[in-house]
Amino acid sequence: MKAASPPFRSFLRSAGSVFLKDWRSELRTRYAVSALLMFVVTTIAIILFSLGSEGASPDALSGMLWVVVFFAAMSGLSRTFVMEEERGTTLTLQLLASPGAVFFGKLLFNLVLVTGLNAVTVLLYGAVIEGFVIRTMSIFVVTVILGSMGFAAAATVIAAIIARANTKGTLYPVLSFPIVLPLLLSVIEATKKASDGAFFAEAAGEFQLLISYIVVVVVASSMLFEFIWKD
Amino acid sequence: MVLKILLGVLLTAVIIFGLGLPMSPHPQAWYELPVIPGLGEKARIIFFHVPTAWLSVVAFLTSMVYAIAYLRKRDLSYDIRSSAAAGLGFMFCILATLTGAVWAKFNWGSYWNWDPRETSIFVLLLIYGAYFSLRSAVETEEKRAALSSAYAIIAAVTVPFFIFIMPRIMTGLHPGAKGDPEGAGPVVEFKMSPNMRIIFFSSLVAFTLLFYWMFTLRVRTAQVEAHNHQRG
Amino acid sequence: MSGRVHLAGEGLRKEYDRRPVFGNVSFSASAGETLLITGRNGSGKTTLVKIICGVLTPGGGTLSLTTNPHDPSRDRRGLIGLVSPYLQMFDEFSAVENLAIAMGIRGLPFDPRAADALLERVAIFPRRHDQVRTYSSGMKQRVKYAFALIHTPPVLVLDEPMTNLDVEGIAIVRTIMAEQRRHGILVVATNDLSDIDTYERRVDLDEGR
Numbered sequence: 001m002k003a004a005s006p007p008f009r010s011f012l013r014s015a016g017s018v019f020l021k022d023w024r025s026e027l028r029t030r031y032a033v034s035a036l037l038m039f040v041v042t043t044i045a046i047i048l049f050s051l052g053s054e055g056a057s058p059d060a061l062s063g064m065l066w067v068v069v070f071f072a073a074m075s076g077l078s079r080t081f082v083m084e085e086e087r088g089t090t091l092t093l094q095l096l097a098s099p100g101a102v103f104f105g106k107l108l109f110n111l112v113l114v115t116g117l118n119a120v121t122v123l124l125y126g127a128v129i130e131g132f133v134i135r136t137m138s139i140f141v142v143t144v145i146l147g148s149m150g151f152a153a154a155a156t157v158i159a160a161i162i163a164r165a166n167t168k169g170t171l172y173p174v175l176s177f178p179i180v181l182p183l184l185l186s187v188i189e190a191t192k193k194a195s196d197g198a199f200f201a202e203a204a205g206e207f208q209l210l211i212s213y214i215v216v217v218v219v220a221s222s223m224l225f226e227f228i229w230k231d
Numbered sequence: 232m233v234l235k236i237l238l239g240v241l242l243t244a245v246i247i248f249g250l251g252l253p254m255s256p257h258p259q260a261w262y263e264l265p266v267i268p269g270l271g272e273k274a275r276i277i278f279f280h281v282p283t284a285w286l287s288v289v290a291f292l293t294s295m296v297y298a299i300a301y302l303r304k305r306d307l308s309y310d311i312r313s314s315a316a317a318g319l320g321f322m323f324c325i326l327a328t329l330t331g332a333v334w335a336k337f338n339w340g341s342y343w344n345w346d347p348r349e350t351s352i353f354v355l356l357l358i359y360g361a362y363f364s365l366r367s368a369v370e371t372e373e374k375r376a377a378l379s380s381a382y383a384i385i386a387a388v389t390v391p392f393f394i395f396i397m398p399r400i401m402t403g404l405h406p407g408a409k410g411d412p413e414g415a416g417p418v419v420e421f422k423m424s425p426n427m428r429i430i431f432f433s434s435l436v437a438f439t440l441l442f443y444w445m446f447t448l449r450v451r452t453a454q455v456e457a458h459n460h461q462r463g
Numbered sequence: 464m465s466g467r468v469h470l471a472g473e474g475l476r477k478e479y480d481r482r483p484v485f486g487n488v489s490f491s492a493s494a495g496e497t498l499l500i501t502g503r504n505g506s507g508k509t510t511l512v513k514i515i516c517g518v519l520t521p522g523g524g525t526l527s528l529t530t531n532p533h534d535p536s537r538d539r540r541g542l543i544g545l546v547s548p549y550l551q552m553f554d555e556f557s558a559v560e561n562l563a564i565a566m567g568i569r570g571l572p573f574d575p576r577a578a579d580a581l582l583e584r585v586a587i588f589p590r591r592h593d594q595v596r597t598y599s600s601g602m603k604q605r606v607k608y609a610f611a612l613i614h615t616p617p618v619l620v621l622d623e624p625m626t627n628l629d630v631e632g633i634a635i636v637r638t639i640m641a642e643q644r645r646h647g648i649l650v651v652a653t654n655d656l657s658d659i660d661t662y663e664r665r666v667d668l669d670e671g672r
Binding site for chain 2: 479482520522
């Protein structure tokens, strides 16, 4: 391992500290986590009630899993920027860190949050929804991981945008939906394949698409973030 | 002036010839349009529907290009151009959706079928809608310009993914799409007779000129408004 | 520590909603000097302060902040400390934690003894492990001084320096100001000239209106 150059190391330390600040703040306030968990539980309960004893096709159930994930993510992922704006600490962060360090710190926080959230959602959903069966576990695991990364990537930059607008809450899903739709369609398709018991290679197309989506969104957002964050 | 005359002549010609020329199964004379199997008289909508869809995409790209220009130069006149293009794009997008839905009702039996192109235009509508909700939620002009430019660019980089994902999850119904039972290949290239093509491409040119004219008008009025706002 | 430092603005201007806040503001200051910014409410004192701190892009003009010798480990943010009424601490953390967070995010090493010394100086030491949200507004103002000084910036920018402070607090701030003037640049934005004893340079934003 070659030692990283000093500016890059200080960038990593800076981004890491932004993440740690949010992480410890979350541990202390449990603001996002408790709301998110309740959201997931309520949504799954609603699905259970509306299905009744009828049951639905495995394809429909694969789709509904991601409906839960989408709305849960939309209720919690904007927190990281909206909180700074509401408490007036945006300026404090601007004074301390480069826009890039703030972006990657917040991205990492959202990634951890959404991965944890998805893990809980998937376990809970699989446990209580009858008829939701995963036959190819490898496809499903990769889908959930890539899906979480994609959600974190898209949600972070949109959160940065809406934190600076006036009507934060309602605007978030409105702005996010067209952006995450390609992601949503891909993960739903991949989940259907996992549920049908397809071979791992059959989902390769979806995975390629998901990976390129993540790369494109992260690169574009890190370039645009400075314009959103400053002023 | 020349532009407006040209535009007037072209659009009038497209309307008269596009709607007026007779269709026959075996066209002989120059003025007879061929009947495309499965479409019949309903094919005429292509002269109006396709240009509106084309413009909603062109306007989206124009808006994105000016959004990039704004972020580079921080000149509000680029933001005026970006939002003017988006406004027109939104309008043409609605027109394309409506003309498409009416045609779909007669050809496919229902107004909406979630065919890939319908889904794409729906996403474009959502993006335009989101773009304008964002603009109305930001008060300061500079901030509004920066945020909406950033959003337009983010939206523009994710849209191409639909081109890859769509064919994987749904079959096309549009004439010329892969799932079209009447055969493969875009309608324009394979099924249009030369006279249809002339009308079609004239219509594309005419609509593009119309877009350009409306665009300059909107930019000028917006600049006057901004100027008045500054003095008032 | 900071060596020679020079701060200069040339033809700075800023507009909001196409309305000019100020136009053509120029100034310069070197180590050992105090720059005073005055102007009535709405004249753009805070806007100018934010431009100097690098968190706001000017609509035109240039701002330069140079040190000699040049220190590559510090960018513009590392050279400036700001205290202002609209600056907020991370209030679910204690004063010490806020200082540690600040150094971490700046990418600089954190020295707990330096932090304790600073908190001692602004007389927050006994309550340094309590969450900032439990502090009074005067105490919060004192924490902001520690927050602005922890990375020993060559330029200290104070917007309304005496906000919420009691007699003891004002005395502390006066010492801090005197000390800053000895080795670096002090920038003070205020309308209350009793806040400040001497200054070498002045920007009056009411001029030319």
